[in-house]
Amino acid sequence: MKIGGLKYMNTSTQLRSQLASxxxxxxxxYKSLKGSYDFQRYIFHIEHVQGDPFASPSNVRVFVPHSKAGFPEEYYQTAHTxxxxxxxxxxRMEKELSPHSFQAKGSGKSGILxxxxxxxxxxxxxxCKIDRQGIHVRFEIGFPANGRTINAPELEKIFFSILPDCVFHALYYKNQNPDTVLQVFELAEDQYFIRQELSRLGLTAFVADGAILPRQSGVSDLPMKNCIPFSSPESLRIQLQLPHKGALTGMGLPRGITLIVGGGYHGKSTLLQALEMGVYNHxxxxxxxxVITDSTALKIRAEDGRHIQQVDISLFINDLPNQKDTRAFTSLDASGSTSQAANIAEGLYGGSRLFLIDEDTSATNFMVRDKMMQTLIRREKEPITPFLERIREIYEHSGCSTILVAGSSxxxxxxxxxxIQMDSYRPIDITKAAKELCQKYPLLPTEKPPYHAPKDKRIVLPHNDRHSRHGSRGPERAKLKVLSKDAFSINRETVDLRYVEQLADVEQTAALAQxxxxxxxxxxxxxNTVPQICQQLEKLLQKDGLDGLFGTSMVPGNLAMPRMEEIRSCLNRYRGWKN
Structure with a gap:
């Protein structure tokens, strides 16, 4: 018998006998249980067994062939569906497993599902991975013990009573509400359609009328109750004809430079944050x-103390008093303005089509110089070309739009x-009034170096010899530890991702570590240069997903796919490169 990629496997009856023994x-x-077992309705793989009941739970995988699961083929034919x-x-699997967690008793993590x-x-x-053969679901089980003595009857209860029901109810189509599954499929197709329409219509983002943008709190991503739904200004309202939902109206933000202004607490940052996370489907x-944003959109901010290495920041910073070359600039502890210049350069390296910027998290001297400062400090004495003087060129020469929240300048x-003015969470198009005001308050003429697109030519090698091309065949693999959504360590070198603000999940951080x-x-x-490395990683991920990182080794069940933008950001923040 060959199913789930295996030629031979044990039966569930043999697993029961092994447990008794x-x-x-x-x-x-317990390690003798590692292997694959045919439960008729599904194949059960025990892939890693914990060392003791207090260690991380054991890793298992369930495989249900399509012939048994029965989900309509069209529901998984395309990547987005x-x-x-x-x-x-x-x-669904979490909903089935959670009520049974710790029903099997014992020491430590015994009985965790x-x-x-x-x-x-x-x-x-x-x-969860759906391939041509069927559905693979990875999860964890705490194998029960009394002290450090095996309690096989409790594990037998999990294997033969709890899991079969959970798998049957969660992974078999006939046990689902067909309308609910259909809604999942149709929403995915509609969201994909909007993303395609952004390009066709020359838009950077779309925000539907009726959208709920505010979240419950700073620590909850759930929608706020009893808040003001979004309503587009008439001048920016467009109507899309979605494949399933039909007519949908909302605000279409055109390519170019969009400014979001308004008083404090009126919803400027709320709108920007919704656009930041609009790179993902919800x-x-x-x-x-x-709320759908260009998939390459990149949040740009200042990062005091950021490590940058051989980054071309000469578009913004030149003629330093120490004569340091800004076409390949390195700093172990960059300033706010230098780090923000590096973030923009790296975004342009990576082909971002949209920058998202909030004035509140930007370096003031990087963004703009007012008339008095320009008059007092001559151009030849100021090495920084402010973003104000480059924003139009970035769009016209590199095709990268900007959405900027501004409140002071x-x-x-x-x-x-x-x-766009945000007024009590309602957007108002004030473009005409703003342009009329510009006639009364013209900008001073300025001189600046010619525009050039930054280029990344870094050829990288890791500092430590144990990071070698031999990988797992070498004497030692890099040790990983995920600290939070904002950081992980690799061989005790911390990679700081606090300001990579579009990471949505700690499992994306775990994937970045891998x-x-x-x-x-x-x-x-x-x-290889960093862009070349990213190209090779992108090909691997497109072909095999995150599974491709592990070859024949066990694939962890706690990783989520990051975007290429976050992968680039991670590689650029790693301090272990040498050139």
């Missing part, structure tokens, strides 16, 4: 399921194509 033995005897269905199945918890964004995760009921009115390790072991060989 190790009852009351010392905990390491497949990811949406996978997300749905993870949520745990699968990835999905947030509001729909992400591709290793917890689940039905989130309130932002029809009106200088950007002169550069903006569209100006991607960096793969890069150090396979791609950082003295021949």
């Amino acid at each position: 190790i009852h009351r033995k010392s905990y390491p005897a 497949r990811v949406a269905l996978q997300d749905y199945l993870i949520r 745990r699968i990835t918890h999905c947030g509001q964004e729909i992400l591709e995760r290793t917890a 689940r039905k009921g989130d309130g932002r399921e029809y 009106g200088a950007f009115f002169h550069k903006a194509d569209t100006v 991607l960096l390790r793969y890069t150090l072991e396979n791609l950082a060989d003295g021949r």
Whole structure:
């Protein structure tokens, strides 16, 4: 028999016998269970067994062939509908498993039944993979023990009573509400359609009328209750004819330079934050399921103390008093203005088509110089060319639009194509009034170096010899530890991702750690630049997903796919390169 990629496997009856034979033995005897077992309705893989009941739970995988699962083929034919269905199945499996967690008693983590918890964004995760053969679901089980003595009857209860029901109810189409599954499929197709329309219509983003943008709190991503729904200004309102939902109206933000202004607490940052996360699809009921942003959109901010290495920041910074070359600039502790210049340069390297910037998190001296400062400090004494003087050129020469939240400087009115005022969470198009005001308050003429597109020519190698191309065949693999959504360590070198603000999930951070390790072991060989490394990673991920990082090794069930923008940001913030 060959199913789930395996030629031979044990039966569930043999698993029951093995369990009986190790009852009351010392905990390491559980390792004899590792293998694959045919439960008729599904194949059960025990891929990694924990060392003791207090260690991380054991990793298992369930495989259900399509012939048994029975989901309509059209629901997983395309990448966007497949990811949406996978997300749905993870949520269903969590709903089935959670009530049974710790029902099997014992010491430590005995009886845990745990699968990835999905947030509001729909992400591709290793917890569920649908391929040509069927559905693979990865989760964790705490194998029960009394002290460190095996309690086989409790694990038998999990294997033969709890899991079969959970799998049957979560992963078989006949046990789903068909209307709910259809809605998942149709929403994915509608969201994909809007993303395609952005390009066709020359838009950077779309925000549907009726969208709920505010969140419950700073620590909750759930939609706020009893808030003001979004309503587009008439001048920016467009109507889309979606494949399934039909007519949908909302605000279409055109390419170019868009300025969002207004008083404090009127919703400027709320709108920008919704656009930041609009690079991901959102689940039905989130309130932002029809807030769709260009998929390459990159949040840009200042990062005091950021490490930058051989970055071409000469578009913004030149003629330093120490004569340091800004075409390949390195700093272990960059200032706010230098880090923001580097972030923009790296975004242009990576082909971003949209920058999202909030004045509140930007370096003031990087963004603009007012008339008095320009008069007092002559141009030849100021090495910084402010973003104000480059924003139009970035769009016209590199095709990268900008959406900027501004509250203190009106200088950007002169550069903006569209100006939106947020008034009590309601957007108002004030472009005409802003342009009329610009006539009364003209900008001083300035001189600046000619525009040039930054280029990344870094050939990278890791500092430490143990990061070698031999990878797992070498004497030592890089040790990873995910600290939070904002950071991970690799061989005790912390990669700080606090200001990579479009990371949606700690599992994306875990995936970035694995991607960096793969890069150090396979791609950082003295021949590749960072953009070339990113190209190779992108090809690998498109072909095999995150599974491609592990070869024949076990794939963890707690990884989520990051965008290429976050992968680039991670590689650029790693301090372990040498050139």
